[in-house]
Amino acid sequence: MLSSTKLHSFASALIIYALSASATQELTLKLTGTEIADGVDNLKVVASLSNTGDETLQVLNDPRSILSSHPTNSFSISDADGAAPSFNGMKVKYSPSFAARKNYTNAFTTLTPGQSVEVEHDLSNAYNFTQSGASRYNIIPASTFYIYDLQTQEVSKLKAKIQGEHSSKLHGRLAVSRRSFAKRCDDDHDDDEEPTGPAFQKCNHKQRRQIRRAVQVATKYAHNAHDYLTDHTNATDRYETWFGEYNKTRHRTVTKHYANLVEQGYKNYTYDCGTCDDNGTFAYVYTEPDAFGTIYLCGAFWRANATGTDSRGGTLVHESTHFTKLAGTADHVYGQSGAKDLAKEDPDEAITNADTHEYFAENHPALD
Ligand SMILES: [Zn+2]
Numbered sequence: 062m063l064s065s066t067k068l069h070s071f072a073s074a075l076i077i078y079a080l081s082a083s084a085t086q087e088l089t090l091k092l093t094g095t096e097i098a099d100g101v102d103n104l105k106v107v108a109s110l111s112n113t114g115d116e117t118l119q120v121l122n123d124p125r126s127i128l129s130s131h132p133t134n135s136f137s138i139s140d141a142d143g144a145a146p147s148f149n150g151m152k153v154k155y156s157p158s159f160a161a162r163k164n165y166t167n168a169f170t171t172l173t174p175g176q177s178v179e180v181e182h183d184l185s186n187a188y189n190f191t192q193s194g195a196s197r198y199n200i201i202p203a204s205t206f207y208i209y210d211l212q213t214q215e216v217s218k219l220k221a222k223i224q225g226e227h228s229s230k231l232h233g234r235l236a237v238s239r240r241s242f243a244k245r246c247d248d249d250h251d252d253d254e255e256p257t258g259p260a261f262q263k264c265n266h267k268q269r270r271q272i273r274r275a276v277q278v279a280t281k282y283a284h285n286a287h288d289y290l291t292d293h294t295n296a297t298d299r300y301e302t303w304f305g306e307y308n309k310t311r312h313r314t315v316t317k318h319y320a321n322l323v324e325q326g327y328k329n330y331t332y333d334c335g336t337c338d339d340n341g342t343f344a345y346v347y348t349e350p351d352a353f354g355t356i357y358l359c360g361a362f363w364r365a366n367a368t369g370t371d372s373r374g375g376t377l378v379h380e381s382t383h384f385t386k387l388a389g390t391a392d393h394v395y396g397q398s399g400a401k402d403l404a405k406e407d408p409d410e411a412i413t414n415a416d417t418h419e420y421f422a423e424n425h426p427a428l429d
Pocket of ligand 1: 153155379380383391415416
């Protein structure tokens, strides 16, 4: 016999079921591709994302997701012994809410119920298997997507169901160097400025002016963050909001990060304005050692404010922390609320998150 509490919860379950049955949001993700790859340049996968719910979905074209063929860290790859390739692709600053709010035409992929989209990925653009070696690798796509609700104009997360498994046997060449990185080039140097100013690639006059200002702001942010951390070797509101629970080791780590940023200086980078015009993306860098020092600026960068949250100055702080020898951060989460949650849940990860470093440095709204 059912007790009254059980009956009650049974009734609630029915109501919840009835509500969810009226509109189910569901995405299913499946990976196919080369079974045996002779050389990493043949290691290709096709990610197929299907709307298996009963509601039309606007899925944001997050550059970290499989919807974008950019060489971002969109896959988790390892063999049976846990050996994994090193990621040497693109690390981007992206804002789902910024991309959605601006409602750009290429901001999202619309999937009606039953509809699918397929995107091919060449894994040699993002992964280097030299250390992990020839082996059979399991390849799992990142399954978090951002859904934009056209009515409420809100962005929510949706985890796709992963269907089946995909593995590829890799032998032969384990890494390629396809990208060629220009060294700081004097031809393109900004002649009207002091000779030690930033180097530009494909930037017009207005863009150069915006970058020079962003360089000043980023320099101030990095100095200020470093000074603050040196002056406050204890738990403060500002520290704990972004980096989570205070401890000496983590405090020392982030202080060192900002010391490295200050020492490197924002005038010593090359800024590229002509390679990326993605509207939802602020900027990106490549993290392989050859690529050190070049920051690629994208559509959202030019539309951002000069200072404050997700500003042009802050974007330069974000990007510079990705360089391995300065701070080697990743993009675990994007946005202020994501970064605040990460600080509470996982301080060890927070001190390796790029947006976290940016928000601590921007300090907007200001915390003590
Ligand atoms: Zn980033």
